[in-house]
Amino acid sequence: MITIAIADDHPMVVTGICNMLQAYEDIHIIQRHHTGASLMQGLQQQIPDVLLLDIHLAGLNSITLLPQLQQQYPQLKILVISSIDNPFVIRDLLKKGIHGYTTKGIQPGLLQQAIVEVYKGQIYVEPMIRERMLASVLPAAKETDARLTKREMEILQLLCDGDNNYDIAEKLFLSHRTVENHRLSIYFKLEVKNIAQLIKTAQIQGLI
Amino acid sequence: MITIAIADDHPMVVTGICNMLQAYEDIHIIQRHHTGASLMQGLQQQIPDVLLLDIHLAGLNSITLLPQLQQQYPQLKILVISSIDNPFVIRDLLKKGIHGYTTKGIQPGLLQQAIVEVYKGQIYVEPMIRERMLASVLPAAKETDARLTKREMEILQLLCDGDNNYDIAEKLFLSHRTVENHRLSIYFKLEVKNIAQLIKTAQIQGLI
DNA sequence: ACTTACCTAGGGATTTTCCCCTAGATTTAA
DNA sequence: TTAAATCTAGGGGAAAATCCCTAGGTAAGT
Numbered sequence: 001m002i003t004i005a006i007a008d009d010h011p012m013v014v015t016g017i018c019n020m021l022q023a024y025e026d027i028h029i030i031q032r033h034h035t036g037a038s039l040m041q042g043l044q045q046q047i048p049d050v051l052l053l054d055i056h057l058a059g060l061n062s063i064t065l066l067p068q069l070q071q072q073y074p075q076l077k078i079l080v081i082s083s084i085d086n087p088f089v090i091r092d093l094l095k096k097g098i099h100g101y102t103t104k105g106i107q108p109g110l111l112q113q114a115i116v117e118v119y120k121g122q123i124y125v126e127p128m129i130r131e132r133m134l135a136s137v138l139p140a141a142k143e144t145d146a147r148l149t150k151r152e153m154e155i156l157q158l159l160c161d162g163d164n165n166y167d168i169a170e171k172l173f174l175s176h177r178t179v180e181n182h183r184l185s186i187y188f189k190l191e192v193k194n195i196a197q198l199i200k201t202a203q204i205q206g207l208i
Numbered sequence: 209m210i211t212i213a214i215a216d217d218h219p220m221v222v223t224g225i226c227n228m229l230q231a232y233e234d235i236h237i238i239q240r241h242h243t244g245a246s247l248m249q250g251l252q253q254q255i256p257d258v259l260l261l262d263i264h265l266a267g268l269n270s271i272t273l274l275p276q277l278q279q280q281y282p283q284l285k286i287l288v289i290s291s292i293d294n295p296f297v298i299r300d301l302l303k304k305g306i307h308g309y310t311t312k313g314i315q316p317g318l319l320q321q322a323i324v325e326v327y328k329g330q331i332y333v334e335p336m337i338r339e340r341m342l343a344s345v346l347p348a349a350k351e352t353d354a355r356l357t358k359r360e361m362e363i364l365q366l367l368c369d370g371d372n373n374y375d376i377a378e379k380l381f382l383s384h385r386t387v388e389n390h391r392l393s394i395y396f397k398l399e400v401k402n403i404a405q406l407i408k409t410a411q412i413q414g415l416i
Numbered sequence: 417a418c419t420t421a422c423c424t425a426g427g428g429a430t431t432t433t434c435c436c437c438t439a440g441a442t443t444t445a446a
Numbered sequence: 447t448t449a450a451a452t453c454t455a456g457g458g459g460a461a462a463a464t465c466c467c468t469a470g471g472t473a474a475g476t
Contacts, residue, residue, distance in 0.1 A: 009313055010291075010311070010313040011313065011314070012221060012224040012228060012314065012319075013224055013312060014224070015228055016225075016227065017224075019223040019226075019227045020219075020220060083291060104218045106219075106220065108223075111220075149421085149423085150422095159404060160408060161405075162401065162405035163404075165463075166461090166462080174424075178424050178426090180462095180464085181424080181425080183464095184465080185422095193370065194372070194464080195403055195404050196370045196403050196406075196407050198404075200368060200407055203407075203411050357451085357452065358452095359453065372431090374431090383456075384432095385456055388433080389453085391434095392435080395434090401434090402433080402434080402462095403433080
């Protein structure tokens, strides 16, 4: 018997999930929450085996709850359910220590499977997403050694604010040529060839 | 008795809706679809009073089906259900002739109310969205400027890919000066002053 | 002590962007 | 059927970015 708590600010999704899981006798839903506050309170009463967590809870990004959840309930398995299908975003979530990820489009049978896998201590990622993540495995490895230095990160931030070399030079008390050098080395590391691609890549990789 | 067809590529949402509406005896769900093709076929068999339509159907934007739906089934009421809560986007949908809009976060009672309203020929917008649309009435003037034309959107996409004016000119068979003009008018509309801010703004506003 | 990475700065040239304009053709809305 | 918006294209010039380089100082590890 696996106990479940659901946290999602869309009642429709909550009832949808409940309905899906009704058929499985080994899964028992013990809590339903629509807000982060309600969730944290509920966990104090009783700790489920698996938490089905939507990324968007009314007004707050539930990912911000992760560190707290992990610290207070280290044995709690967290299965994130969301609409996002960007492999980079999901990879970041997994890095943050969630135990599984599925989209809201998952088939009932797979959801049950996901819960069981996560419960058993496996990391579960919905098959379709898993494929897409595989497709981005190489860029993922690349991204690791594409680590920017402190100065480069600093300049990246300002570039992303729309500052030009001269603005940045003034703010950091540097020559604009120095800023240019940093900028070009950022381009090289992130394998982009202009500022537009840089901003996009930085956003996708969560560098800003 | 109001007959309903549901079109949503997320089984979870479909079962959630069905579950929500089970309690209401005056509402009868006669069709469930996960793809646009299935939907169009189903409508040929039997026309429901109200169509609950998700914006995202497997692989296609269901909004593209609107003209066809309206032409073939002028008496069909279309209630769009989605996760989008951007008032501007919703206003555009209403302009395109949908009869109602709710998010997936709607309460069961309100969903039933929405269906009844739409069935009776009213335009229904979820209360929370309605408020936010009201709140954007004044900036609506500003937003009018901020709406990009077709050509501008096209160029925005390419700019976000890192193409420069010359690349874009070649791809679209234009002069690079023309591309430049479009680019500058995009800058003006989005109130940015260079490509870096543009990419960032476009990402944040979901324009790409 | 020595290599390596990092930060700094610049010369010089080319390409692209950015800013100020005008202006005709076409499309759309009032 | 006007009026307004959009799409097209360009002149001319200033500013910035991009692409070649070199090179000294500093900091960290081996």
